[in-house]
Amino acid sequence: MASSDDFKQAMRHLAGGVAIIATEHEGRRVGLAATAVCSVSADPPTLLVCINSGASAHEPIRASGRFSVNLLASGQDSIARCFSGETGLKGEERFTVGEWSPLLTGAPVLAGALVSFDCRLTEVVKMATHSVFFGTVADITLRSTTRPLIYAHGTYGTFLPEGAGLWW
Numbered sequence: 001m002a003s004s005d006d007f008k009q010a011m012r013h014l015a016g017g018v019a020i021i022a023t024e025h026e027g028r029r030v031g032l033a034a035t036a037v038c039s040v041s042a043d044p045p046t047l048l049v050c051i052n053s054g055a056s057a058h059e060p061i062r063a064s065g066r067f068s069v070n071l072l073a074s075g076q077d078s079i080a081r082c083f084s085g086e087t088g089l090k091g092e093e094r095f096t097v098g099e100w101s102p103l104l105t106g107a108p109v110l111a112g113a114l115v116s117f118d119c120r121l122t123e124v125v126k127m128a129t130h131s132v133f134f135g136t137v138a139d140i141t142l143r144s145t146t147r148p149l150i151y152a153h154g155t156y157g158t159f160l161p162e163g164a165g166l167w168w
């Protein structure tokens with residue numbers, strides 16, 4: 001079997017859009033920055049997120065049965081840094097960064113995100129250190145066509161189409 005260090009080194013090459021996954025349970029909001037977000041099915045609209053079972057949002061997502069997935073735009077790396085624990089803020093304190101309000105399920109949604117998916121939890125699959133949470137998408141807010149925030153090689157950046165100076 002490959003070593004986990006080799007695996008981590010290799011995965012640094014997989015560029016990913018950065019999302020903030022958030023929920024509210026018993027009056028308390030929690031969230032984390034995540035790149036492990038994937039589309040599963042369009043009918044019904046379903047996505048999955050992979051969350052470490054030690055993350056503070058893990059149990060609240062399972063217990064509340066709802067979560068939002070907020071795709072960040074270029075320039076929002078300070079929000080990503082906050083929700084990945086880099087700034088030392090925890091729990092509710094993280095929600096002082098950006099504007100948050102509930103949409104349909106009651107999970108907090110980030111007003112300035114590129115796109116927000118408001119999801120109802122449908123299934124949880126435990127896999128090693130992580131859980132895969134499947135959510136059906138109850139509502140979507142699509143705000144703009146600005147560039148996405150991308151994470152690769154341990155660094156935040158953005159996406160540019162190959163050979164083109166123009167954005168779509």
Ligand SMILES: Cc1cc2nc3c(=O)[nH]c(=O)nc-3n(C[C@H](O)[C@H](O)[C@H](O)COP(=O)(O)O)c2cc1C
Pocket residue numbers: 018031032033034035036037050051052054055056057080083084085086091151
């Ligand atoms: C760019 C980036 C992507 C991340 N992606 C994930 C992810 O997909 N799943 C996960 O469980 N943690 C991921 N993390 C780590 C969590 O954001 C971090 O452990 C966070 O602090 C967990 O929340 P807690 O401090 O509230 O426990 C990522 C961190 C960064 C910086």
